[in-house]
Amino acid sequence: MPRAGLSNASLVLLRSALADEQTVQRYRAKTRPMPGSSCLWWTGAVSARGHGRFWLGESDGRDVVVIAHRFAWALEFGVEDLQSVPVLGHRCDNPLCQRLGTAPDGSGHVQRSSPHENAREWASRRHAYGTPLRDSRGSRGRARAIRDLLRGGATGADLAAALGAGLLRARRSCRCGRTTPWTPAALPSPQAPASCSTWI
Numbered sequence: 027m028p029r030a031g032l033s034n035a036s037l038v039l040l041r042s043a044l045a046d047e048q049t050v051q052r053y054r055a056k057t058r059p060m061p062g063s064s065c066l067w068w069t070g071a072v073s074a075r076g077h078g079r080f081w082l083g084e085s086d087g088r089d090v091v092v093i094a095h096r097f098a099w100a101l102e103f104g105v106e107d108l109q110s111v112p113v114l115g116h117r118c119d120n121p122l123c124q125r126l127g128t129a130p131d132g133s134g135h136v137q138r139s140s141p142h143e144n145a146r147e148w149a150s151r152r153h154a155y156g157t158p159l160r161d162s163r164g165s166r167g168r169a170r171a172i173r174d175l176l177r178g179g180a181t182g183a184d185l186a187a188a189l190g191a192g193l194l195r196a197r198r199s200c201r202c203g204r205t206t207p208w209t210p211a212a213l214p215s216p217q218a219p220a221s222c223s224t225w226i
């Protein structure tokens with residue numbers, strides 16, 4: 027997402043929050059690992075784009091909120107580094123994810139990016155079969171549904187079902203006109219019918 031563009035007052039509040047152990051613990055308490063997923067899941071407030079939102083406090087009588095994974099980045103690399111990064115991209119296509127860099131299994135999560143690179147990656151993945159970018163609930167609806175599930179103490183199987191719920195109506199179409207409903211069992215590498223070589 028685009029850089030935070032925080033005001034000076036908000037930056038002061040952010041630096042204070044990062045240095046305050048109670049605030050950091052409050053942030054960490056809203057994150058949760060899940061069996062079967064290398065992401066670190068946000069369970070707090072969610073933005074219109076499906077990103078986590080973390081309340082820092084008040085400035086001039088107004089609530090100051092930052093995108094949660096940007097708070098995570100500043101916690102790890104500092105406010106100056108956060109300000110220098112034009113875009114933080116989710117290689118896992120999971121806007122709730124708070125894991126920075128690459129997981130031990132090699133999957134990418136929140137990483138440095140640029141507007142051009144982010145747009146290029148989105149364009150390259152948005153037509154992929156079973157991608158979360160095609161969830162019928164939209165990014166916010168998907169994120170809120172999963173966030174609510176995680177707040178209720180979901181298991182890994184519950185999460186897997188919730189991740190697929192919005193994809194069941196997505197259909198994989200090929201240029202001959204046939205379509206195939208998305209099913210979790212078809213992943214990760216469904217085969218095109220012999221007569222069709224190009225999925226669209």
Ligand SMILES: [Zn+2]
Pocket residue numbers: 064065066118120123124125134135136
């Ligand atoms: Zn992730």
